[in-house]
Amino acid sequence: MIKIKAKDVDVFYGKKQALFNISLDIEENQVTALIGPSGCGKSTFLRCLNRMNDVIDICSVKGEILINDFNINDKSCDVVRLREKIGMVFQKPNPFPKTLYENVSYGPTIHGMAQSKQEMDEIVETSLKKAALWEEVKDRLHEPGTGLSGGQQQRLCIARAISVRPEVILMDEPCSALDPIATAQIEELIDELKKEHTIIIVTHSMAQAARVSQNTGFFHLGQLIEHGSTDKIFKNPDNKKTQDYITGRFG
Amino acid sequence: MNLILFTFIVLLGFTSYYFGRKKAYTIQSTKKRLTALPQFYGYYLAIWCAIPAFIIFSLWAIFEPTIVKLLILSDYSNQGYLDDELNLIYEKTKALSRGQFTGEITPFIEASAEKYLSLRSIAQSSKVVIVLSAIIASVAYAYKRISSNSRTREPVEKFLNAVLFTASLAAILTTVGIVFSLIFQTIDFFKVIPLFDFVFGTHWYPAKAFVRDSSEALDPTMYSDTFGAVPIFAGTFFIAFIAMCVAIPIGLMSGIYLAEYASTKVRQYAKPLIEILAGIPTVVYGFFAALTVGPFLKELGTSMGLEVSAESALAAGGVMGIMIIPFISSLSDDVITSVPQSLRDGSYAMGATKSETIKRVIFPAALPGIVGSILLGVSRAIGETMIVVMASGLAANLTLNPLESTSTITAQIVVILIGDQAFGDPKTQAAFALGMSLFLVTLCLNIVALRVVKKYREKYE
Numbered sequence: 263m264i265k266i267k268a269k270d271v272d273v274f275y276g277k278k279q280a281l282f283n284i285s286l287d288i289e290e291n292q293v294t295a296l297i298g299p300s301g302c303g304k305s306t307f308l309r310c311l312n313r314m315n316d317v318i319d320i321c322s323v324k325g326e327i328l329i330n331d332f333n334i335n336d337k338s339c340d341v342v343r344l345r346e347k348i349g350m351v352f353q354k355p356n357p358f359p360k361t362l363y364e365n366v367s368y369g370p371t372i373h374g375m376a377q378s379k380q381e382m383d384e385i386v387e388t389s390l391k392k393a394a395l396w397e398e399v400k401d402r403l404h405e406p407g408t409g410l411s412g413g414q415q416q417r418l419c420i421a422r423a424i425s426v427r428p429e430v431i432l433m434d435e436p437c438s439a440l441d442p443i444a445t446a447q448i449e450e451l452i453d454e455l456k457k458e459h460t461i462i463i464v465t466h467s468m469a470q471a472a473r474v475s476q477n478t479g480f481f482h483l484g485q486l487i488e489h490g491s492t493d494k495i496f497k498n499p500d501n502k503k504t505q506d507y508i509t510g511r512f513g
Numbered sequence: 514m515n516l517i518l519f520t521f522i523v524l525l526g527f528t529s530y531y532f533g534r535k536k537a538y539t540i541q542s543t544k545k546r547l548t549a550l551p552q553f554y555g556y557y558l559a560i561w562c563a564i565p566a567f568i569i570f571s572l573w574a575i576f577e578p579t580i581v582k583l584l585i586l587s588d589y590s591n592q593g594y595l596d597d598e599l600n601l602i603y604e605k606t607k608a609l610s611r612g613q614f615t616g617e618i619t620p621f622i623e624a625s626a627e628k629y630l631s632l633r634s635i636a637q638s639s640k641v642v643i644v645l646s647a648i649i650a651s652v653a654y655a656y657k658r659i660s661s662n663s664r665t666r667e668p669v670e671k672f673l674n675a676v677l678f679t680a681s682l683a684a685i686l687t688t689v690g691i692v693f694s695l696i697f698q699t700i701d702f703f704k705v706i707p708l709f710d711f712v713f714g715t716h717w718y719p720a721k722a723f724v725r726d727s728s729e730a731l732d733p734t735m736y737s738d739t740f741g742a743v744p745i746f747a748g749t750f751f752i753a754f755i756a757m758c759v760a761i762p763i764g765l766m767s768g769i770y771l772a773e774y775a776s777t778k779v780r781q782y783a784k785p786l787i788e789i790l791a792g793i794p795t796v797v798y799g800f801f802a803a804l805t806v807g808p809f810l811k812e813l814g815t816s817m818g819l820e821v822s823a824e825s826a827l828a829a830g831g832v833m834g835i836m837i838i839p840f841i842s843s844l845s846d847d848v849i850t851s852v853p854q855s856l857r858d859g860s861y862a863m864g865a866t867k868s869e870t871i872k873r874v875i876f877p878a879a880l881p882g883i884v885g886s887i888l889l890g891v892s893r894a895i896g897e898t899m900i901v902v903m904a905s906g907l908a909a910n911l912t913l914n915p916l917e918s919t920s921t922i923t924a925q926i927v928v929i930l931i932g933d934q935a936f937g938d939p940k941t942q943a944a945f946a947l948g949m950s951l952f953l954v955t956l957c958l959n960i961v962a963l964r965v966v967k968k969y970r971e972k973y974e
Contacts, residue, residue: 317861319777345864356855359878368873369863422863
């Protein structure tokens with residue numbers, strides 16, 4: 263089933279065009295990987311999906327992005343509701359300088375999802391459990407989140423993102439600042455999370471894309487060169503450029 | 514004369530730089546490898562020119578007056594003069610030699626004055642000779658020593674290091690000197706006035722000490738109830754409090770606006786405009802408070818049936834607050850801007866609005882820095898003088914009514930030190946005691962502020 267449908271998306275930074283005519287369908291409850299060399303626009307595309315590009319003054323987005331058949335670039339779209347439904351995990355772990363508990367309860371609090379302390383405790387616990395962090399931190403929920411290791415911080419950010427039960431989770435190179443063991447843990451987690459969430463992950467590592475994703479889109483110089491099932495992209499790509507990139511001839 | 518000599522030495526310095534470099538080039542042209550760039554050879558020679566000149570100049574400045582004085586006064590030895598009288602004779606001699614002596618001229622003094630002049634001219638010419646020959650000798654020595662493998666880079670670097678070190682040492686020593694001059698006078702003050710009376714006394718009437726005839730013996734009992742500093746400490750903190758009530762909300766909110774809401778264009782113009790406030794001389798704020806705000810408040814109060822003094826704590830504190838706004842707004846703007854963008858992104862991505870992000874993420878993250886900026890603002894408020902002197906009155910009332918006039922530590926120091934002062938008088942020393950307490954208060958505030966700011970830095974870097 264198609265969860266997100268991008269139609270002819272163009273993105274401009276000031277006068278410079280960063281994305282050209284991107285059309286891409288994203289399947290529900292699957293992991294879609296976006297790969298491509300640095301500066302190819304894959305992160306920019308990812309940030310279109312929860313309108314994070316709004317934060318950048320000079321950035322403008324054209325085209326249609328339909329999520330559940332609703333165009334999020336439409337004026338009537340409420341960004342607060344949109345981002346509640348579409349969570350995001352960033353390249354560098356960015357826990358707030360607050361306690362672990364406050365980090366996870368941040369989203370539910372601002373969206374008024376818990377009526378009582380008890381409910382909030384439950385949300386925090388399930389989110390941390392889903393993020394495979396609960397066992398490690400259950401005794402120090404009230405210590406600062408910035409005191410965790412890099413991998414733990416990133417899992418905390420994932421717990422924070424899933425605390426509001428988003429339908430989609432966007433991940434922008436979530437493992438690029440982590441060591442191989444932490445990376446393996448996050449990848450395992452992604453596999454687990456796709457049961458309940460649709461996941462789109464931007465990654466520089468082709469091995470990672472091959473390991474975690476079912477679908478892959480290859481970006482180059484602001485254009486979507488090719489997309490399809492990961493198997494096909496990696497084993498038998500249609501486009502020569504994709505072939506070259508996959509085999510490490512450039513990028 | 515000294516100026517000409519100095520110019521000449523500077524010229525010599527440039528010349529030796531040129532010669533040093535030239536010699537290096539010459540060595541280079543013989544295909545030998547130099548151990549440093551040719552400039553270093555030039556600097557090296559220039560330093561050899563500057564150091565002896567500096568040493569001789571300073572020795573001269575230290576010893577010349579003493580030696581001349583000894584030589585002049587040797588004529589008067591064995592005549593049974595007291596030290597004080599000898600000093601007086603010497604001062605008269607100097608005055609006469611400058612043609613500024615107005616008293617009766619005795620032949621003795623006239624003779625000494627002539628001797629003084631001749632000694633001075635001898636000293637002057639010998640200085641020229643010694644300095645120049647020392648420079649030439651040392652430069653020549655250094656010039657001879659320059660060869661392809663002589664070390665010039667290290668001494669030049671060391672010299673620079675020493676110069677920079679001296680500069681910072683001068684700043685530190687000045688501070689230490691000021692503190693010491695405060696300490697000794699303060700101790701003298703507390704020998705007469707008990708510390709307890711100063712710290713806990715509630716009456717501050719230094720005017721009482723003004724009427725003392727300095728020929729009378731010092732009677733500590735007459736100073737009871739004169740130097741009780743409670744009213745002026747209270748006044749200081751009260752006015753600072755009023756100032757911060759104005760400065761913190763306005764400064765903080767404009768800081769948040771500039772950092773988070775203002776577009777680049779608005780920020781580009783608004784920030785310098787706000788900072789102009791910091792450039793207005795405090796005396797201008799002072800008469801703004803005294804001549805505009807004070808009378809306005811008085812009229813406003815009268816029309817509402819309130820009794821308002823024309824020199825009210827409210828006027829002084831309010832205007833002082835306006836003065837402090839740019840410090841707080843500019844510093845908190847910087848602190849808020851330096852909160853990593855990733856935290857903002859994290860919060861926005863959770864669906865938080867701008868105000869929620871500011872309230873829940875950015876403000877707490879920036880809080881230590883903001884507290885630091887507020888504390889720096891407070892220490893400015895406590896140390897501010899001109900506005901209070903002009904707008905808040907000089908009578909030290911112990912009051913918490915912002916509509917009455919009060920006085921502050923700084924204003925009282927001004928009051929005490931205006932006009933004739935006698936050293937060794939408790940009245941004058943009181944100013945030092947006040948200065949010392951002020952210094953201690955602002956020192957503590959600054960230390961706390963710097964600690965807080967540092968802690969903040971550690972968290973994000």
